[in-house]
Amino acid sequence: MDVGKRQIARIQTALRELQIPAWLFYDFRQLDPIACSILKFEPDHHATRRWFYLVPAEGEPAKLVHRIESAMLDHLPGPKHVYLRWSELHSQLRTMLQNTASVAMQYSELNAIPYLSRVDAGTVELVRSCGPSLLSSADLIQHFESVLDSRQLELHRESSQQITSIVKEAYKFAETEIRGKGHTSEYTVQQFIMSRLEEVGLVTDSPPIVAVNQNSADPHYQPNSEVSDKIARDDFLLIDLWAKSTEGGSVYADITWNAFFGETPPGQIIQVFDLVRQARDRGVEFLRERIAQNQHPQGWEVDDAVREVIRSGGSEDSFIHRTGHNLGVEPHGNGVNFDNLETHDERGVIPGLLCTIEPGIYLDQFGVRSEINISISKSGVEVTTTPQDQIVCLPC
Numbered sequence: 001m002d003v004g005k006r007q008i009a010r011i012q013t014a015l016r017e018l019q020i021p022a023w024l025f026y027d028f029r030q031l032d033p034i035a036c037s038i039l040k041f042e043p044d045h046h047a048t049r050r051w052f053y054l055v056p057a058e059g060e061p062a063k064l065v066h067r068i069e070s071a072m073l074d075h076l077p078g079p080k081h082v083y084l085r086w087s088e089l090h091s092q093l094r095t096m097l098q099n100t101a102s103v104a105m106q107y108s109e110l111n112a113i114p115y116l117s118r119v120d121a122g123t124v125e126l127v128r129s130c131g132p133s134l135l136s137s138a139d140l141i142q143h144f145e146s147v148l149d150s151r152q153l154e155l156h157r158e159s160s161q162q163i164t165s166i167v168k169e170a171y172k173f174a175e176t177e178i179r180g181k182g183h184t185s186e187y188t189v190q191q192f193i194m195s196r197l198e199e200v201g202l203v204t205d206s207p208p209i210v211a212v213n214q215n216s217a218d219p220h221y222q223p224n225s226e227v228s229d230k231i232a233r234d235d236f237l238l239i240d241l242w243a244k245s246t247e248g249g250s251v252y253a254d255i256t257w258n259a260f261f262g263e264t265p266p267g268q269i270i271q272v273f274d275l276v277r278q279a280r281d282r283g284v285e286f287l288r289e290r291i292a293q294n295q296h297p298q299g300w301e302v303d304d305a306v307r308e309v310i311r312s313g314g315s316e317d318s319f320i321h322r323t324g325h326n327l328g329v330e331p332h333g334n335g336v337n338f339d340n341l342e343t344h345d346e347r348g349v350i351p352g353l354l355c356t357i358e359p360g361i362y363l364d365q366f367g368v369r370s371e372i373n374i375s376i377s378k379s380g381v382e383v384t385t386t387p388q389d390q391i392v393c394l395p396c
Helices: 003-017 033-038 086-097 121-129 138-145 150-181 186-200 213-217 267-292 299-312
Strands: 022-027 051-056 062-066 080-083 102-105 133-136 209-212 236-245 253-260 354-357 360-362 367-369 372-376 381-383
Touching: 003 022, 003 051, 003 138, 022 033, 033 138, 051 086, 062 086, 080 086, 086 121, 102 121, 121 133, 150 186, 150 236, 150 253, 150 372, 186 209, 186 236, 209 213, 213 236, 213 367, 236 367, 253 367, 253 372, 267 299, 267 354, 267 360, 267 367, 267 372, 267 381
Parallel strands: 022 102, 062 080, 102 133
Antiparallel strands: 022 051, 051 062, 209 236, 236 253, 354 372, 360 367, 372 381
């Protein structure tokens, strides 16, 4: 069985398991990279005309392609229908969907999960005019884009150990710089990390976050060669780095650590770190409790459990982002996010996923975030990165 047929067999199995009648794939000028990935298009494929591909839970798939690009779906099984005029597209799509009560598409009602909303409103209207109601493919996508195999998880664990070593090295490097020169800079530390990643054979899509004092209150702060603050004694420094192996199919590891250059951090920093750590650990505990009961919660529930700890500690308004995100071959994968703040993520936390848990509290003078990675299995939760349980203190 060739790759296309094997993939369609997997899709039909997933459709039956989730009790979804059919999955309708659609693309126009690479608007939907998820569809192209799941349907195993070559990375350099070129499409300038609309195409549809219907995969029913039972029976034979069907293709609808334009005459100019009639070979677009030839790597996939099923009969081919070719259109030229827009009226033919509409009539043939109506015929293709006439016996289908509902179809899943890369669509999210009310744009609840924007990360997978790839189908434009006009195409949604067109499909509905043909008869079927629309379902979200959100949970389906996880099975094909986010469930890891054993090799991917092994490589992730290796990368996790390496970046944890590198963040500790970066703090020691900064301490040495401060001892010798009286100060260093965010950009200098960032470039040290980048050189170490290259030396150990890891890659990243962008440089790490290295943020001192008030800069750490910006969750997406990035120093560069022109904008970079000094780091000296009695300063607080947050480092967030993510990287993966160069081996094909590798997935990211992603961590955030916190340090203070002095004997003892100010009491407020310690208090905030302790609250963030408790919230982070509550996320792991919550997932373990639910999985032990043979339940796999939705993403928003994990966010609520973690956020409740910070709310109880009086800092709810200072936790300004979601609790965590899916990890994949990109730093932010196509699986469930732990989010009931920016979105209401109702995707299930299913076995095979890799995610971050990274609560943070951001004040005017500083921000604290503590980030770990977790792997979900049928039997429980594995924390795949070393949790930071106290602030690193470097008495320069």
